[in-house]
Amino acid sequence: MLMRPNATKTVRTPATSRQPKLGRLVVLSLALHLLIFGLMSGVILPPRKEPPRPVYRVNLVHRPVKDPQAGRPDAAVSRKKPPQKPKTAPKAAIVPKKAPVKKAPVKKAPPATKKAPVVTKKAPAADPGPSYEEILSRIEKTRPKEKPSIDATQSRIDELRNELAALATSELAVEQSTISPVPEAPAGMPQGRGTQAGVSEELWLGEHLKRNWSLSRYQLSRLDLVATVKVVYDAGGNLLDYRFLTPSGNRLFDDSVKKAILKDKKLPVEFAGRMEVDVEFNLKELAER
């Protein structure tokens, strides 16, 4: 007992003597919780509404593009054309022009008050009589129709064929290049000048040149060829200059590189400034296969 006198003795220090009782602590805690709840729920303070943050889905499969919002350089065209709707409105106003041409002789006294809101505000002005163009068109109608020559018909057929083929080609290209696994997803940065995820002007240019570069492995007897070319574009994407820093020495290879550069003397994008890049063309990927 003498050896451990403090073991059973309660010592009251100044700190323990100032401790509140348990009940007070519980009440205080509840009050604080209620206060926080009030603040968060908007009972005391008005709720703070944060604007919804845009969600960007990044398609890692796609090649990097310089201006993502504008789409890839070869797929800038959207298949949906909602902005065209307002443009069609004026056409609708033009359509009734044909109707008066035919019906004008029949109608003796067109009720301007009824048709004014439907046609155009110019409808009452048509009352004085047929216009000069209308008279001309009537005269033209009275003339005997000449048969179009065979040459003219053939050339028209050619034109239509050309248009059709061009349309089919462009539609096919759009279809092949715009298919995305994530429909409607904005790819890249909203400003179109993103610096994340490898989106850069140099990378874009590299991808563009690669796409333009056509060369078959069957054209070459060796795959260790390398050529380095300095290419210079202005801010508008115009090719200013190119020169071989180190040609490969193989005529076919160097020609194919030259063609890849010259295929687009005007790039479909603009750069932040003058672009001067050393491009190394090699066949490492082919050699690895």
Added chain:
Amino acid sequence: MNRIGQLLILLSLLLVLSPAALAARIEISSPGQQSIPLALTSFLPAKGSKTMPELALEIRQVLEADLDLSGLFDLIDPKAFLADARRSGLLSSQVDFAEWRLLGAEALVKGSYRVEGDRVQVDVRLFDTLGRRMLTGRRYAGKIKDVRRIAHTFADQVLKELTEESGPFNAKIAFISNRSGRKELYLSDVDGKDVVRLTDHRSIVLNPDFSPIGKELIYTSYKNGEPHLYRKEIYTGKEARISRQKGLNIGGRYRFDGREIALSLSRDGNSELYLIGASGSIHRRLTNSSAIDVDPSWSPDGDQIVFVSNRQGNPHLFIIDTAGGKKIRRLSFRGTYNASPSWSPKGDRILFSRLEGNRFDLFSIRPDGSDEQRLTFGAGSKEHPRWSPDGRFVTYTSDQDGKKAIFVMRADGTGNRRITDAGVDSIHPVWSGPWK
């Protein structure tokens, strides 16, 4: 270091590391388009010529098949062609290159023909649509029946222009077929057309090989009851028996200069490799072992021969030096049965067939034994591979469609196609040199 010094170092570092000071560099490690978009138009009659649509179609079809087999091109669908395809002008100034570029064509083949009696004149041009210039053009004159050959010849010219090496399409393929009921020697174009029978031995003919200097073939025939070696001049039809040693006289292969023939003789009871002269006289005995040594194939320089031997157990490939000490080294170590080797005309690879499971497939290997590659897969056995004279294509036998037939493919195993009828057996193909 004082503050000015530190500032200078900082400034120089900033200068060096600034983006403006770093020369931007891009690496492009493969072409985006690994084939050349090519537009091949229908051939049009020249002004004043008789119109023969079937002739134009035949020229176009032959050209298309050859260019497709080359693997160089991505042929554009003719349905997309525009007005220029119907214009007969063959001058660069008469071609609407912008129209072809609209279709994505980088190369364009246009042509015309003029028929007079049984003769035909064919003009063909290859254009570079990006450079707006003619790359190559030819005028061929011949009989109407020669149009296939004309088309093959221009296909070779296209390959020469775009690869700096002529193609192997204006050539022949000799093979053995039993279409007459017996195994006889036949000759056809490389697309299997214009088949001509060369022998009428009414026995068994095997293992043909073209002479490198002239239109001659050697082959083994049982015409006289024994497997002897024969030589035949194709145009004169003259045939001579050049080796009639006792036992087997098989697997004859010409050296690059045509002065010697390597073959297997079993005159001493066991099959050994020998070198004989073009007239049949024995020059040298190459091998001397108790094993079976067969299927010799020369290296292009004539200094080495690859052959098949079971001297170390199973049939494997071995290479023997022909120049000096007859040193022999083993080439293949995998598989249990390797056969019918064929040394590339460029010398860089050796084709052979290997038993895999219960069927043969084709492989290639470097002469030093490295970089073995399997070329064929799928159903059927593939055997007897032989190179085209330019080393870019291979012809072989396959029974993947039932009967054994002759196939051709690119040297990397792609683009394979059957060229002989499926209803009869055809084996042992060999590709000739340029057929002039």
